[in-house]
Amino acid sequence: MGKKIKINTEFDPVLLKKLDAYASQKYLDRSSALQQLVSVALRENYKKEAIQAYREGRMTIRQCAEMLGVDYFEMNEILQSEKVNIISEPFQKSKKLLDNLQGSFDPK
Incomplete structure (x- = not known):
């Protein structure tokens, strides 16, 4: 992991109690629990x-996988578990192009 850098921060007392309770439950020190x-x-x-970028067509499955540090198949499983409609990407791009073309010929 490399060299660690120390940071200082302030916590609301209620949040700090929750952090300490979590640390105790997981048998961690406060710093490890926070990390x-x-x-x-x-x-x-x-x-x-x-997931949002994929839904909006701004990223491919491979780009999403790279962003999350997982492989293509794991990203595919993540999208399925989130109920994201997975359409083959070439088809998705063709459909967007067709929709754009139809919109430009739509008489108004």
Whole structure:
């Protein structure tokens, strides 16, 4: 992992109690518990961003997989578990192009 950098932060007392309770439950010290929780939160945040980008057609499955540090098949499973409609990417691009072309010929 390399050299660790120390940071200082302030916590609301209620949140700190929750952190300490989590650390105690997992048999971790406060610092390790905080690192673990931050890691999980970041991973979940990136996962949500990747799924949204895929839904909007801004990223391919491979790009999402790279963003999350997983392989193509695991990303495919993540999308399926989140009930994301997985259409083959060449078909998806062709459909977008066709929709755009139809929109430009639509008389209004």
